[in-house]
Amino acid sequence: MGASKLDIYSEDITTMAAMAKVFAHPARVAILQYISKQESCICNDIVDEIGLSQPTISQHLKVINDAGLLKGNFEGKSICYCLNVERFQEFQSQLNSFFNKTKSNCC
Protein backbone atom coordinates (compact mmCIF):
# COMPACT_ATOMS: atom_id res chain seq x y z
CA MET A 1 0.00 0.00 0.00
CA GLY A 2 1.11 3.52 0.59
CA ALA A 3 -1.28 6.21 -0.56
CA SER A 4 -3.82 7.89 1.63
CA LYS A 5 -7.09 6.14 2.27
CA LEU A 6 -9.44 8.94 1.37
CA ASP A 7 -12.77 7.17 1.44
CA ILE A 8 -12.87 6.55 5.17
CA TYR A 9 -13.14 10.16 6.32
CA SER A 10 -16.05 12.54 6.53
CA GLU A 11 -16.18 15.35 4.02
CA ASP A 12 -15.30 18.13 6.44
CA ILE A 13 -12.20 16.26 7.54
CA THR A 14 -11.10 15.77 3.95
CA THR A 15 -11.75 19.44 3.21
CA MET A 16 -9.77 20.54 6.21
CA ALA A 17 -6.79 18.41 5.20
CA ALA A 18 -6.96 19.63 1.60
CA MET A 19 -6.94 23.25 2.75
CA ALA A 20 -4.00 22.69 5.07
CA LYS A 21 -2.08 20.99 2.29
CA VAL A 22 -1.95 24.23 0.32
CA PHE A 23 -0.01 25.85 3.14
CA ALA A 24 2.01 22.74 3.93
CA HIS A 25 4.88 23.68 1.66
CA PRO A 26 7.10 26.68 2.37
CA ALA A 27 7.28 27.63 -1.29
CA ARG A 28 3.52 28.08 -1.39
CA VAL A 29 3.48 30.07 1.84
CA ALA A 30 6.23 32.28 0.42
CA ILE A 31 4.35 32.69 -2.85
CA LEU A 32 1.16 33.71 -1.08
CA GLN A 33 3.01 36.22 1.05
CA TYR A 34 4.75 37.65 -1.98
CA ILE A 35 1.57 37.89 -4.01
CA SER A 36 -0.19 39.65 -1.20
CA LYS A 37 2.47 42.34 -1.11
CA GLN A 38 2.09 43.18 -4.77
CA GLU A 39 -0.57 45.11 -6.58
CA SER A 40 -0.45 42.27 -9.05
CA CYS A 41 2.33 40.06 -10.21
CA ILE A 42 3.87 37.88 -12.80
CA CYS A 43 5.29 34.43 -12.35
CA ASN A 44 8.76 35.49 -13.33
CA ASP A 45 8.84 38.02 -10.53
CA ILE A 46 8.24 35.19 -8.10
CA VAL A 47 10.97 33.13 -9.69
CA ASP A 48 13.40 35.97 -9.02
CA GLU A 49 12.13 36.45 -5.49
CA ILE A 50 12.13 32.82 -4.41
CA GLY A 51 15.00 30.54 -5.31
CA LEU A 52 13.13 28.02 -7.43
CA SER A 53 12.89 27.40 -11.15
CA GLN A 54 10.07 28.73 -13.29
CA PRO A 55 8.42 25.32 -13.81
CA THR A 56 8.48 24.62 -10.11
CA ILE A 57 6.91 27.96 -9.24
CA SER A 58 4.34 27.41 -11.94
CA GLN A 59 3.46 24.06 -10.43
CA HIS A 60 3.02 25.52 -6.95
CA LEU A 61 0.91 28.32 -8.39
CA LYS A 62 -1.33 25.70 -9.93
CA VAL A 63 -1.90 24.10 -6.54
CA ILE A 64 -2.74 27.49 -5.03
CA ASN A 65 -4.99 28.35 -7.94
CA ASP A 66 -6.78 24.99 -7.86
CA ALA A 67 -7.66 25.75 -4.25
CA GLY A 68 -9.38 28.90 -5.49
CA LEU A 69 -6.96 31.27 -3.82
CA LEU A 70 -6.04 33.25 -6.91
CA LYS A 71 -7.95 35.52 -9.19
CA GLY A 72 -7.04 37.67 -12.13
CA ASN A 73 -6.21 37.36 -15.76
CA PHE A 74 -4.79 33.97 -16.57
CA GLU A 75 -4.34 34.29 -20.29
CA GLY A 76 -1.41 34.86 -22.50
CA LYS A 77 1.90 36.50 -21.95
CA SER A 78 1.51 38.86 -19.08
CA ILE A 79 -0.62 37.13 -16.50
CA CYS A 80 -1.89 39.16 -13.61
CA TYR A 81 -2.31 37.07 -10.51
CA CYS A 82 -3.92 38.39 -7.40
CA LEU A 83 -4.93 36.87 -4.10
CA ASN A 84 -8.60 35.95 -3.90
CA VAL A 85 -9.19 37.59 -0.57
CA GLU A 86 -12.75 36.31 -0.22
CA ARG A 87 -11.67 32.73 -0.65
CA PHE A 88 -8.68 33.31 1.56
CA GLN A 89 -11.00 34.63 4.24
CA GLU A 90 -13.15 31.55 3.80
CA PHE A 91 -10.13 29.36 4.46
CA GLN A 92 -9.38 31.30 7.60
CA SER A 93 -12.95 30.98 8.85
CA GLN A 94 -13.06 27.25 8.27
CA LEU A 95 -9.73 26.73 9.96
CA ASN A 96 -10.86 28.76 12.94
CA SER A 97 -14.08 26.85 13.11
CA PHE A 98 -12.13 23.60 13.27
CA PHE A 99 -9.80 24.95 15.94
CA ASN A 100 -12.58 26.36 18.07
CA LYS A 101 -14.68 23.24 17.87
CA THR A 102 -11.78 20.94 18.62
CA LYS A 103 -10.42 22.80 21.60
CA SER A 104 -13.82 23.44 23.13
CA ASN A 105 -14.64 19.75 23.10
CA CYS A 106 -11.39 18.88 24.79
CA CYS A 107 -10.80 17.82 28.38
Added chain:
Amino acid sequence: MGASKLDIYSEDITTMAAMAKVFAHPARVAILQYISKQESCICNDIVDEIGLSQPTISQHLKVINDAGLLKGNFEGKSICYCLNVERFQEFQSQLNSFFNKTKSNCC
Protein backbone atom coordinates in the same frame (compact mmCIF):
# COMPACT_ATOMS: atom_id res chain seq x y z
CA MET B 1 16.14 16.45 -7.66
CA GLY B 2 12.96 16.13 -5.67
CA ALA B 3 12.99 17.01 -2.02
CA SER B 4 12.04 20.38 -0.63
CA LYS B 5 14.62 23.12 -0.58
CA LEU B 6 14.29 24.12 3.03
CA ASP B 7 17.23 26.47 3.41
CA ILE B 8 15.94 29.22 1.16
CA TYR B 9 12.98 30.29 3.27
CA SER B 10 12.71 32.52 6.30
CA GLU B 11 12.03 30.86 9.62
CA ASP B 12 8.44 32.03 9.96
CA ILE B 13 7.61 30.63 6.55
CA THR B 14 9.15 27.28 7.42
CA THR B 15 7.28 27.27 10.73
CA MET B 16 3.99 28.06 9.05
CA ALA B 17 4.44 25.21 6.55
CA ALA B 18 5.44 22.79 9.29
CA MET B 19 2.34 23.64 11.30
CA ALA B 20 0.07 23.24 8.30
CA LYS B 21 1.64 19.89 7.52
CA VAL B 22 0.29 18.44 10.73
CA PHE B 23 -3.25 19.10 9.52
CA ALA B 24 -2.51 18.22 5.92
CA HIS B 25 -3.54 14.59 6.31
CA PRO B 26 -7.14 13.58 7.02
CA ALA B 27 -6.07 10.85 9.44
CA ARG B 28 -4.39 13.43 11.64
CA VAL B 29 -7.35 15.78 11.49
CA ALA B 30 -9.61 12.88 12.44
CA ILE B 31 -7.31 11.86 15.27
CA LEU B 32 -7.23 15.37 16.69
CA GLN B 33 -11.00 15.62 16.53
CA TYR B 34 -11.40 12.27 18.21
CA ILE B 35 -8.92 13.04 20.96
CA SER B 36 -10.62 16.33 21.69
CA LYS B 37 -13.91 14.56 22.26
CA GLN B 38 -12.51 12.24 24.89
CA GLU B 39 -11.61 12.91 28.48
CA SER B 40 -8.47 11.01 27.67
CA CYS B 41 -7.78 8.20 25.31
CA ILE B 42 -5.73 5.24 24.30
CA CYS B 43 -4.29 4.55 20.91
CA ASN B 44 -6.29 1.41 20.36
CA ASP B 45 -9.53 3.35 20.74
CA ILE B 46 -8.44 5.43 17.79
CA VAL B 47 -7.62 2.35 15.76
CA ASP B 48 -11.19 1.16 16.27
CA GLU B 49 -12.61 4.58 15.47
CA ILE B 50 -10.63 5.29 12.32
CA GLY B 51 -10.09 2.58 9.73
CA LEU B 52 -6.32 2.37 9.88
CA SER B 53 -3.92 -0.11 11.39
CA GLN B 54 -2.33 0.36 14.78
CA PRO B 55 1.17 1.09 13.43
CA THR B 56 -0.21 3.69 11.02
CA ILE B 57 -2.14 5.46 13.77
CA SER B 58 0.93 5.32 15.94
CA GLN B 59 2.95 6.98 13.21
CA HIS B 60 0.42 9.77 12.78
CA LEU B 61 0.29 10.27 16.52
CA LYS B 62 4.05 10.72 16.51
CA VAL B 63 3.74 13.53 13.96
CA ILE B 64 1.08 15.22 16.08
CA ASN B 65 3.10 14.71 19.24
CA ASP B 66 6.32 15.99 17.66
CA ALA B 67 4.44 19.18 16.87
CA GLY B 68 3.77 19.53 20.59
CA LEU B 69 0.03 19.06 20.29
CA LEU B 70 -0.28 16.22 22.78
CA LYS B 71 0.27 15.95 26.47
CA GLY B 72 -0.20 13.18 28.99
CA ASN B 73 1.43 10.02 30.11
CA PHE B 74 3.47 8.41 27.36
CA GLU B 75 4.89 5.43 29.17
CA GLY B 76 4.04 1.77 29.27
CA LYS B 77 0.86 -0.04 28.65
CA SER B 78 -2.02 2.30 29.09
CA ILE B 79 -0.95 5.58 27.59
CA CYS B 80 -3.17 8.55 28.21
CA TYR B 81 -3.04 11.06 25.42
CA CYS B 82 -4.69 14.43 25.64
CA LEU B 83 -4.77 17.49 23.43
CA ASN B 84 -2.34 20.19 24.49
CA VAL B 85 -4.83 23.01 24.30
CA GLU B 86 -2.27 25.74 24.97
CA ARG B 87 -0.11 24.63 22.09
CA PHE B 88 -3.17 24.12 19.92
CA GLN B 89 -4.22 27.68 20.69
CA GLU B 90 -0.74 28.83 19.77
CA PHE B 91 -1.11 27.16 16.39
CA GLN B 92 -4.40 28.90 15.86
CA SER B 93 -2.94 32.29 16.77
CA GLN B 94 0.01 31.91 14.45
CA LEU B 95 -2.18 30.77 11.59
CA ASN B 96 -4.49 33.72 12.12
CA SER B 97 -1.56 36.07 12.28
CA PHE B 98 -0.38 34.77 8.91
CA PHE B 99 -3.85 35.08 7.40
CA ASN B 100 -4.44 38.57 8.73
CA LYS B 101 -1.07 39.86 7.63
CA THR B 102 -1.34 38.34 4.20
CA LYS B 103 -4.81 39.54 3.37
CA SER B 104 -4.22 43.03 4.73
CA ASN B 105 -1.19 43.51 2.51
CA CYS B 106 -3.12 42.46 -0.54
CA CYS B 107 -4.43 44.59 -3.39
Added chain:
DNA sequence: ATTTAACATCGTAATATTGCAATATTACAT
Protein backbone atom coordinates in the same frame (compact mmCIF):
# COMPACT_ATOMS: atom_id res chain seq x y z
C1' DA C 1 8.61 -15.06 36.49
C1' DT C 2 5.10 -15.46 32.74
C1' DT C 3 1.60 -13.89 30.36
C1' DT C 4 -0.92 -10.36 28.32
C1' DA C 5 -2.53 -5.98 26.58
C1' DA C 6 -1.22 -1.59 24.58
C1' DC C 7 1.61 0.85 22.07
C1' DA C 8 6.28 1.74 19.47
C1' DT C 9 9.62 0.58 16.01
C1' DC C 10 11.49 -1.68 11.90
C1' DG C 11 11.37 -3.05 7.32
C1' DT C 12 9.36 -2.59 3.12
C1' DA C 13 6.06 -1.72 -0.73
C1' DA C 14 3.15 1.65 -3.02
C1' DT C 15 2.11 6.16 -4.03
C1' DA C 16 2.74 11.26 -3.75
C1' DT C 17 5.48 15.32 -3.89
C1' DT C 18 9.16 18.18 -5.26
C1' DG C 19 12.23 19.99 -8.56
C1' DC C 20 14.20 20.96 -12.98
C1' DA C 21 15.48 20.56 -18.08
C1' DA C 22 13.33 20.49 -22.28
C1' DT C 23 9.61 21.71 -24.82
C1' DA C 24 5.04 23.74 -25.86
C1' DT C 25 1.92 27.44 -25.80
C1' DT C 26 0.36 32.08 -25.82
C1' DA C 27 -0.05 36.99 -26.88
C1' DC C 28 2.10 40.90 -28.06
C1' DA C 29 5.49 43.55 -30.95
C1' DT C 30 7.87 44.06 -35.14
Added chain:
DNA sequence: ATGTAATATTGCAATATTACGATGTTAAAT
Protein backbone atom coordinates in the same frame (compact mmCIF):
# COMPACT_ATOMS: atom_id res chain seq x y z
C1' DA D 1 4.35 35.91 -40.71
C1' DT D 2 8.22 35.92 -37.43
C1' DG D 3 10.35 36.75 -33.31
C1' DT D 4 10.20 37.20 -28.51
C1' DA D 5 8.99 37.24 -23.69
C1' DA D 6 6.19 35.03 -20.16
C1' DT D 7 4.09 31.19 -18.47
C1' DA D 8 2.36 26.16 -18.85
C1' DT D 9 3.11 21.34 -19.69
C1' DT D 10 5.72 17.13 -20.09
C1' DG D 11 8.94 13.77 -18.64
C1' DC D 12 11.78 12.15 -15.43
C1' DA D 13 14.77 11.58 -11.22
C1' DA D 14 15.11 12.08 -6.24
C1' DT D 15 12.95 12.15 -2.02
C1' DA D 16 8.95 12.01 1.19
C1' DT D 17 4.77 10.08 2.81
C1' DT D 18 1.54 6.61 3.76
C1' DA D 19 0.33 2.11 5.11
C1' DC D 20 0.84 -2.38 7.12
C1' DG D 21 2.92 -6.94 8.74
C1' DA D 22 6.24 -8.52 11.83
C1' DT D 23 8.56 -7.76 15.81
C1' DG D 24 10.04 -5.17 20.07
C1' DT D 25 9.06 -2.95 24.37
C1' DT D 26 6.75 -1.86 28.50
C1' DA D 27 3.87 -2.22 32.64
C1' DA D 28 0.37 -4.34 34.91
C1' DA D 29 -2.04 -8.70 36.08
C1' DT D 30 -1.86 -13.46 37.19
